[in-house]
Amino acid sequence: MAVESPALTQLRRGALEHCVLALLEGGERYGYDLVAELSEAGLLASEGTIYPLLSRLRRDDLVATTWRESASGPARRYYALTVKGTDALEAFRDAWGQFSTSVQQILHPKGTS
Amino acid sequence: MAVESPALTQLRRGALEHCVLALLEGGERYGYDLVAELSEAGLLASEGTIYPLLSRLRRDDLVATTWRESASGPARRYYALTVKGTDALEAFRDAWGQFSTSVQQILHPKGTS
DNA sequence: GGTCGATACCTTGTACCGCAAGGTATCGAG
DNA sequence: CTCGATACCTTGCGGTACAAGGTATCGACC
Numbered sequence: 001m002a003v004e005s006p007a008l009t010q011l012r013r014g015a016l017e018h019c020v021l022a023l024l025e026g027g028e029r030y031g032y033d034l035v036a037e038l039s040e041a042g043l044l045a046s047e048g049t050i051y052p053l054l055s056r057l058r059r060d061d062l063v064a065t066t067w068r069e070s071a072s073g074p075a076r077r078y079y080a081l082t083v084k085g086t087d088a089l090e091a092f093r094d095a096w097g098q099f100s101t102s103v104q105q106i107l108h109p110k111g112t113s
Numbered sequence: 114m115a116v117e118s119p120a121l122t123q124l125r126r127g128a129l130e131h132c133v134l135a136l137l138e139g140g141e142r143y144g145y146d147l148v149a150e151l152s153e154a155g156l157l158a159s160e161g162t163i164y165p166l167l168s169r170l171r172r173d174d175l176v177a178t179t180w181r182e183s184a185s186g187p188a189r190r191y192y193a194l195t196v197k198g199t200d201a202l203e204a205f206r207d208a209w210g211q212f213s214t215s216v217q218q219i220l221h222p223k224g225t226s
Numbered sequence: 227g228g229t230c231g232a233t234a235c236c237t238t239g240t241a242c243c244g245c246a247a248g249g250t251a252t253c254g255a256g
Numbered sequence: 257c258t259c260g261a262t263a264c265c266t267t268g269c270g271g272t273a274c275a276a277g278g279t280a281t282c283g284a285c286c
Contacts, residue, residue, distance in 0.1 A: 007205055010127025010243075011212050013272060014120050019219045026222070032234050041215045046274050051236055053272080073233045074281040092120055093220055099124050100213050102154045106132045107206055109139070123272070126243055145263050159245045164265055166243085186262045187252040230285085237278075242271105249266075256259085 004045065016043055017053055018092040021062065021085050028066075030076035054079060062088055122158070129156055130166055131205040134175065134198055141179075143189035167192060175201055 016038070023029055023037065031050055038044035057063045062085035069075045081089070129151070136142055136150065144163055151157035170176045175198035182188045194202070 005204065005208055006242095007127050007131065008208055008212065009273060010130075011208070013126045013243090014123025015212075015216050016273080018120065019216060022219050022222075030234080031236095035234095041219065042211065043215055043219070044273090046276090047235095048237085048275065048277090049273050055236090056272090070233085070282085072282065074235070076234065091118065095118055095121055095124070096216065096220060098155060099121065099128075100217075102156055103128050103132060103209065104213075106135050106154060106156070107209060109135075119271085122244060126272090129244080143263080144265095148263095157244090159247090160264095161246065161248090161266085162244050168265090169243095183253085183262085185253065187264070189263065228286090231283095233280100233282080235279080235281100238276090240274085242273090244271095245269085247267090249264100251262100251264080253262080254260095256257100 008042070009045065012043055012045075015096070016049070017057070018089060018096070019043055020050075020053065020057065020079075021081060021089040021092070024063065024079055024081045024085070025089065028078040028080045030078050032076070034079075057085070060084075121155075125156055125158075128209070129162070130170070131202060131209070132156055133163075133166065133170065133192075134194060134202040134205070137176065137192055137194045137198070138202065141191040141193045143191050145189070147192075170198070173197075 019038065019041075020034060023034060031054060032047075034054075035044060035047050035050050038050070044050065054063070057079070058065060061082055063079045064082050065077050065079050067075055067077055132151065132154075133147060136147060144167055145160075147167075148157060148160050148163050151163070157163065167176070170192070171178055174195055176192045177195050178193070179191050180188055181191055
């Protein structure tokens with residue numbers, strides 16, 4: 001595994017939350033499942049991060065949840081986007097575009113005269 | 114001006130520090146000057162953010178500083194990249210590339226089957 | 227029917243960093 | 257000599273990722 005630079009930990013802030021919303025756009029997901037995908041993408045370092053985050057999303061009415069039993073294993077809590085969540089995601093896509101462009105330009109300036 | 118979403122505040126974390134290093138790659142800069150450029154780029158909301166950040170960079174030997182008098186106005190503290198700072202910047206460019214790619218892919222998935 | 231690993235949920239304590247507000251000092255203009 | 261711009265810095269607050277640890281369910285195996 002690559003050595004986790006502390007800078008990455010800071011980068012994940014703010015982005016992680018909306019990445020969860022983006023994943024939910026493709027359909028309902030449950031927490032443990034999200035952990036696996038986000039960890040693989042390098043956007044999540046610990047399971048302990050996601051549950052408080054999901055609680056916040058629920059508190060703010062960006063997602064709605066339903067318990068559902070699993071064919072094998074304990075029951076799961078599924079998360080689905082609300083209308084408010086969809087709006088927040090769309091707003092974030094804009095913000096992310098502007099932000100990442102700004103960072104990109106500062107990191108790799110064109111006119112180096 | 115666009116409404117400042119709180120998500121942006123979190124996004125700036127981690128990126129801001131290395132954006133400062135990137136700006137210094139083009140030559141010495143002083144704090145008040147950096148504030149102007151980073152604010153314009155939307156990467157900084159308050160002057161109060163930059164000085165503790167610069168202190169950290171100095172503490173960690175990523176930058177070196179020299180006081181210099183100004184033709185008009187108070188003296189300025191100029192910041193310059195150290196070798197260690199240059200290395201950190203290069204490492205961050207890699208990390209940023211991977212990170213922003215991951216976020217981009219989750220935000221805008223290709224196979225929407 | 228008892229144990230064990232995997233699955234799946236959640237909580238607590240810590241550290242870190244951006245932000246707003248406020249403070250100090252220097253310089254030129256009126 | 258006051259006032260605005262420049263230029264530096266500090267303090268208190270809030271939000272969030274992380275590590276570590278905790279609880280419960282299920283299937284498999286003995």
